[in-house]
Amino acid sequence: MGAGAHHGDGVMHGGVIMALADNGGGICALLNLPDGAQGTATIESKTNFMRAVGGGAISATTRPLHRGRTLIVLETELERADGKLAAKVTQTQAYHYPR
Numbered sequence: 122m123g124a125g126a127h128h129g130d131g132v133m134h135g136g137v138i139m140a141l142a143d144n145g146g147g148i149c150a151l152l153n154l155p156d157g158a159q160g161t162a163t164i165e166s167k168t169n170f171m172r173a174v175g176g177g178a179i180s181a182t183t184r185p186l187h188r189g190r191t192l193i194v195l196e197t198e199l200e201r202a203d204g205k206l207a208a209k210v211t212q213t214q215a216y217h218y219p220r
Contacts, residue, residue: 133174135208142168142197142210145183150193150214153185158216161193166212177202191216 143163150161180200187194197210 131175133179135168135170138170138174138179138199138208139166139168139210141179141181142166142183142199142208143212145181145197146195146210146212146214149183149185149195150216153188153193155188155190155216158218160217161214162217164192164213164215166210168208168210170208171206172201174199174201174207179207186211 143166146163146166147161154161179202181197182200183195183197185193186196193214193216195212195214197212198206199208199210201207
């Protein structure tokens with residue numbers, strides 16, 4: 122973990138976990154762009170924290186739950202190095218179309 126990425130007690134800061142999930146959601150949304158769309162923006166995000174993340178790696182897996190013409194709903198699971206679920210994030214992203 123980099124400087125500022127954890128609390129004084131060595132636990133990863135929740136904002137870092139949320140940023141990783143938002144990045145994964147953005148990539149997944151871009152990979153699922155409908156015809157004519159040029160990008161996305163996160164319009165809603167909900168995080169459930171299950172357990173703290175201390176030392177070691179964290180991994181994120183994102184999958185689309187719903188793909189529409191204007192919105193995509195995504196779910197990201199974040200796992201600790203020991204394979205235990207650390208957090209689950211559900212987010213909605215809006216597709217951008219040219220005007």
